[in-house]
Amino acid sequence: MSTTNGNLLEVKDLRTYFELEEGTVKAVDGISFELKRGETLGIVGESGSGKSVTNLSIIRLIPSPPGKIVSGEILFDGQDILLLPEAAVRKIRGRRIAMIFQDPMTSLNPFMKISKQLMEMTQLHLGYTSARAYEHAVKMLETVGIPDARARVDDYPHEFSGGMRQRVMIAMALSCEPELLIADEPTTALDVTIQAQILELIREIKRETGTSIILITHDLGVVAGMTDHLIVMYAGKVFEQAPTKELFAVSANPYTKGLLRSVPDPLIAQGDLYQIPGLPPDVAHLPSGCPFAPRCERAQQICREEYPPFVRVNVDHHSLCHFAREVYEESLHERKF
């Protein structure tokens, strides 16, 4: 049914701005990417990088005012979501594109039984009768590994632990067999052993249903094992974009390289940890030139004056940097030794 070239989602030059008292915050400023069916895309960035705003723009949940999608196209299965009337978007949201958020406690209604919250999905989107929806809810809880699902389905959210609530969120998101699952920091609030369980569950779901996934996180460890492609965001821009293995092995961007070096590897002992100097940028007051220049070790005069080009260094591999090719060459060289 897809009319496009195997791409489920194509985002073209998306710009989402917020009009605040202190000025215009360009939270997402001209980003483009594609997601093929069955693929997992990771979006990495620190707070304020625009990764969550990107996600909210795709499902048109930007609070307006103050937010506004200023320009761009979001082609989902060939249809531009930004041109659709609100009613049509509502039919896509939750049914064809589902979301999981970071905090499962604030995303579930504390006054509603789990069963009711799960049933809402299929009754609303698929027109299930309440009996059928109830059975489906039990089945979904079983799918996400809630033990004794039939006995637990009528519990309230507070009766579930953090990890189980996140499983409920995933069950809810998957209820209508979405084509795209957007997971925004799905394991950030969870403990390590529970994080491992949830990531394993997402892997299984991907294997079994072939759902395309966008995984948004600040954790480079999480995306390393989960994604096919990666986007690194900084100050509302895509700084680097590449297949995951390539990006980790031969990064072409100084920010990505700094980020990779500043995460301690649990398996290898290191001396002093590399640190990116300075603070994350104030997106309302970006410097002219490259937004990373004030923190970049290799910044030259040109970096402070001219906005950097988005350079293609390899197939599918782009980097926003005046010296992208040089950085890429260095990475290739470093890898040899």
Next chain:
Amino acid sequence: MSNQEVVAFKGEPTQPISGMDGKPLIAIRDLKVYFDLGGGSAWDKLTGGSPVKRTVKAVDGVTLDIYRGETLGLVGESGCGKSTLGRAILRLTEPTSGQVLYHDRDLAHLSSKELREHRRHLQIIFQDPYASLNPRMTVGQIVGEPLETFRLARGEEAERRVQELLETVGLSRRFIKRYPHEFSGGQRQRIGIARALAVDPDFIVADEPISALDVSIQAQIMNLLEKLQREKNLTFLFISHDLRAIRHVSDRVAVMYLGKIVEVAEAETIYHEPLMPYTKALISAVPVPDPVVEATRQRIVLEGDVPSPINPPQGCRFHTRCPFAIEACKEVIPKLVEIKQHHWAACIRISPKQPHIENVAPGDAPGLRYYPEMA
């Protein structure tokens, strides 16, 4: 037998967890912190409260040494009692029983006046840099307050000291008149560190000091703490759920599960050769920032959640989730014993002769033979 004691190698004198030579700076002995949740009284029975007394055993018999100049990493999942342990050492939370020995004095039993004298040398850095700084005080007042409290400096002298402290933690001395809201999370954490340093402490409990910060800022704070340790010969108890950070900053690591220490060893050893099954699972669950490694890694995914500390499982507290648990694990509380040199673990299914659980015969518990007093 609910106490977790330390059992020595046979034929050797009882020797507490020792990763280093010399006398420990802080020696924790059988420390317990229980929180009473009520229940069990006549009134509770009348009003429909809990018929039995409910107690959270947040810290349940911890024995641990912290040596001068080291960073001891304390790692565990939420609710395991690691923060309570850190607070109980400083008596910010009152211990139920046990000892905390510091310079031959038991902090757990000092009068409040004596305690105040000692507190000067014992400081804490908190997790949330937004909640732990008074928003109505200037940076100068926040960092200078301990100087006044302990009558270390006043007036211009105090101001000069505060300026020095700000520079030590990498902030500009011009910030002295500013308020906390004018700073980012990482900068606020630096202010918190400057405040802790103001009184020239020996020992600092760092309770999740980087968890609320961005990745690039986490590295900055970890490096700052390491620099300060080198320069001032500080001793740290670094509490975190982040195994990558713990690995990076710690000399030794203690792993905590439901109120008990289950393994202690040098950081290298814990990550490359964990012995206790919980530690094994914990280490294997940490995502590695390397897609090639991640693709081939064997992962132990534990089932279920951490049980509630209100009614923790009998026997070994980990037996409900442990892939290696046998019948005896439901009954015997394992003691923390030295399985290899400087490597302590609490598990009856291993012993110094058979340290690797994978090689132990199914159903066998060599620990019980080696330490008959555990059975």
